[in-house]
Amino acid sequence: MPFLRSFLASALLFCTFSVLAQTITAPKSAMDYLVDIVAEKGIGARVAGSAQEMQTAAYMEQQWLKQGLAPYTSSFKIKVGKRSVNVMVDIAGKSDKILIIGGHFDSTAPEIGSLGAADNATSSAILLALSDQLRSQNLPITVRLIAFGGEEVGLLGSKAYVAQLSSQEITNIVGMINLDGAVGGDNLYIHSAHTQKPYKCPQRQQKYSSDASLRDAMLLQAQTSFAENPFALHPEYPGYPEGEAGGWSDHAPFACVGIPVVDLEATNFSINGQEGYDGYSQSIHPALWDCFSESTMTACNRAAETKWGKIWHTEFDRLDKLLPLFGQRIETQLQQNIKLLNDFVEAYTPNVE
Numbered sequence: 023m024p025f026l027r028s029f030l031a032s033a034l035l036f037c038t039f040s041v042l043a044q045t046i047t048a049p050k051s052a053m054d055y056l057v058d059i060v061a062e063k064g065i066g067a068r069v070a071g072s073a074q075e076m077q078t079a080a081y082m083e084q085q086w087l088k089q090g091l092a093p094y095t096s097s098f099k100i101k102v103g104k105r106s107v108n109v110m111v112d113i114a115g116k117s118d119k120i121l122i123i124g125g126h127f128d129s130t131a132p133e134i135g136s137l138g139a140a141d142n143a144t145s146s147a148i149l150l151a152l153s154d155q156l157r158s159q160n161l162p163i164t165v166r167l168i169a170f171g172g173e174e175v176g177l178l179g180s181k182a183y184v185a186q187l188s189s190q191e192i193t194n195i196v197g198m199i200n201l202d203g204a205v206g207g208d209n210l211y212i213h214s215a216h217t218q219k220p221y222k223c224p225q226r227q228q229k230y231s232s233d234a235s236l237r238d239a240m241l242l243q244a245q246t247s248f249a250e251n252p253f254a255l256h257p258e259y260p261g262y263p264e265g266e267a268g269g270w271s272d273h274a275p276f277a278c279v280g281i282p283v284v285d286l287e288a289t290n291f292s293i294n295g296q297e298g299y300d301g302y303s304q305s306i307h308p309a310l311w312d313c314f315s316e317s318t319m320t321a322c323n324r325a326a327e328t329k330w331g332k333i334w335h336t337e338f339d340r341l342d343k344l345l346p347l348f349g350q351r352i353e354t355q356l357q358q359n360i361k362l363l364n365d366f367v368e369a370y371t372p373n374v375e
């Protein structure tokens with residue numbers, strides 16, 4: 023059967039070549055990482071303390087190892103019998119001052135169909151794609167990327183990380199940039215810590231910082247980096263001055279010890295949502311509402327609305343829903359976040375003491 027033989031031989035050759043090509047070439051894109059984590063055949067939902075959460079930590083570690091970096095981990099307790107882990111990697115720069123960029127990799131609400139794509143696998147994907155760009159550069163400052171576990175159950179990963187820092191280490195950290203739901207919603211925002219309502223900080227952490235200089239520097243960078251800057255400050259709304267964040271994510275524990283923080287978020291603060299203009303409605307897309315009125319920027323019938331334009335912690339937070347609804351926007355926002363962070367780190371000027 024010569025035909026079959028030669029067919030088998032060429033098929034074998036083809037397979038060998040494509041395996042070789044895969045191992046040698048093609049750095050992964052942010053979208054590739056995102057698909058690995060949340061697509062149907064990926065890891066899926068990653069509830070704090072679950073096997074899938076640990077699998078994601080191992081995935082982050084493996085990808086950083088593949089990039090030639092040296093990741094390290096630190097485990098912490100979630101509750102009796104349950105632990106989670108933070109995964110970190112340092113990319114050394116000319117200055118040993120450290121800029122932290124982080125985001126949680128756990129997720130929530132699998133029972134209603136959420137796979138935690140926008141919240142917050144997009145941030146894991148951004149961290150991995152960013153490190154792949156930064157690792158070959160001569161950076162002005164040392165960058166520490168941290169993938170936090172246990173955020174959805176009370177910011178446990180970031181609290182554990184901050185709690186083990188010495189005061190000398192804290193002084194050496196120039197800022198912390200947090201990514202949480204940084205892709206998916208209608209608009210991209212850069213927040214600083216709240217100036218008037220300090221976050222709930224443990225007693226011994228009384229050095230709360232609402233320093234907005236990191237946020238302002240990033241906003242300035244965004245104006246330089248993009249012909250049309252997609253990043254903005256949210257407008258003032260009751261209880262929240264313009265451009266300021268609540269203590270809702272992993273930036274909060276860092277502000278508690280006096281580190282200037284930034285929180286990057288994709289949502290829509292111009293929607294009058296369930297509780298007002300608080301950014302908890304991510305999009306005006308009609309599929310995310312029973313009925314949305316663009317003239318009033320709220321539900322057609324506030325008493326009857328059930329969906330409220332929400333992605334986070336809902337059935338919509340999965341790629342097979344987000345990609346058909348928003349198409350190219352997911353990829354575009356991933357790239358916009360990576361570009362802003364990359365450009366910001368490259369141009370960073372450490373303060374001379």
Ligand SMILES: [Zn+2]
Pocket residue numbers: 126141142173202203271
């Ligand atoms: Zn989140």
